[in-house]
Amino acid sequence: MNFTAGPLFALISASLLLACSPKEKPQKQERPTVVVSTTVKQGELPQIINTSGHVEATQMVEIRPQISAQIAGIHFKEGDEVKAGQLLFTLDARNDMAQANRSQAVTQQIKAQLAEADRNLSRSIELAQAKFISPSAVDTARAKAESLRAQLAAAQADQTAAAVQLSFTRIVAPFAGRTGKINIRTGGLAQANSSEPLVTLTQLDPVRISFNVPERDLPALLAARAQLKVAATLPDGSKREGKLVFLDSSVEKNSGTLLAKAEFTNTDRQLWPGLSTGIQVQLSNEQGMVLPLQAIQTGPEQRFVYVIGPDQKVQAQNITVKRIHDGQALVDGLSVGTKVVREGGQNVRPGGKVLEGSRPAKASSEASAK
Structure with missing residues (x-):
């Protein structure tokens, strides 16, 4: 009984082992990722x-007085728009006016003396030619006329200086602009060496x-x-x-x-x-190679795009972005006609297959899940 049961038991055990052994599962084929592609074109982008x-x-100028004098009048308001040459400030001009009048009077006095000296010189020359006076008398008359002529030049210079000094009592806008804060009031003392301007014109x-x-x-x-x-x-x-x-x-x-x-x-x-x-x-x-900005991926070291090969497999290609304008990029590192992934690049890997469609991989996956 034991002799005949041994082979039968072994046969049954072998059959059970074969029945229970797992079957080899077929390898799952990777599905291509759906992407939207674009083609690199020759074009131009504005350099912006x-x-x-x-x-x-x-x-912008700080209006300051040239002389120290009391403010006699302010002829504008803070923040006013003024024209070139418009009067801004007048200073007390009484002393300067008196000096200008005095210089003018001195000039007129010397002019009269010079006219008389020139007439005397002319008469002296006529008398000397007639042998009524000596030549030395002519020289004396000529020296007096030349001296008065020099005095007249000095007096005229003094008159000009007095006129300039008088003009400092009227401060006008050097150009058209807007006035700022007024730092002095009528009756105040405007000082030529003050650190604060009367007003700033811009x-x-x-x-x-x-x-x-x-x-x-x-x-x-x-x-x-x-x-x-x-x-x-x-x-x-x-x-x-x-x-x-x-x-x-x-x-x-x-x-x-x-x-x-x-x-x-x-x-x-x-x-x-x-x-x-x-x-x-x-x-x-x-001019250069142009593609949509969406196609450009940013890596840890450099920007790149996914190039789609004839076998529908993608490879990463490093590029240099030269210009970006209005959603387009001008790049180096690609040639005309190269097909690249425009949308869906975040879901592909180098060497993986892609399927070109009208929607990127994310949208395609959601549709499949539904």
Whole structure:
């Protein structure tokens, strides 16, 4: 009984082991990721420098007195818009007026004496020719006339100086602008050596905006200077075009930038000195390889794109981004006609297969899940 049962038991045990052994599962085939593709094209993008700047007054001057005198009158109000040559202050002019009148009187007196001396000289010459007086008498008359002529020149110089001194009692605006705070009142003593000005005058139209441009853009900036367009963003969000009026002669070493200034009209007074504003400098257009900005991925060290090969597999290709404008990028490192992943690049891996569609991988996966 035991002899016959042994082989039968072994056969049954082997059959059970075969029945219980796991079957080999077929490998799961990786599904391609759905992406939206685009093709690299030859094109051009405007070279635009976007930066920020600060508004500066074209002219700003501290109005100070040339002489020390009492303020006789103030002919404007704080914050007034004044014209060039408009009277701002008058100082007490009584002493200076008296000095000017005295200088004028001295000049007139010497003029009369000189006229008489010239007549005497003429008569002396006639008498000497007729042998009625000696030649030395003529020399004396001539010396007196020349002396008075020199005195007249000195008197006229004194009169001019007195007139200049008198003019200092009337302070006028050197240019059209806006007045600031008045630091003195009528009856106060205006001192020539005071540390505080009477008032500050600021020209508000036109104004200038100073800004910095990167040194790498200097060649393009110089090449396009004649056709250069500079625009400023106003506080209300609108743009205003100006013209480049200044480019510094050296690059700042620490920042690697170059100081520039542009001039803008400001009749509506939207640009106020000290205001910070956005600046856009448009240079000439630059040719190169263009693709949508969406296609560019950012790696730990460099930007790249996913290139789609003929076998629908993707590989990462490093690129250099030269310009970005209006959703388009000008790049180096690709050739015309290269097909790259535009949308869905965050879901693909180098070497993986992709399926080009109208929706990126995320949208396709959600549709499959539903």
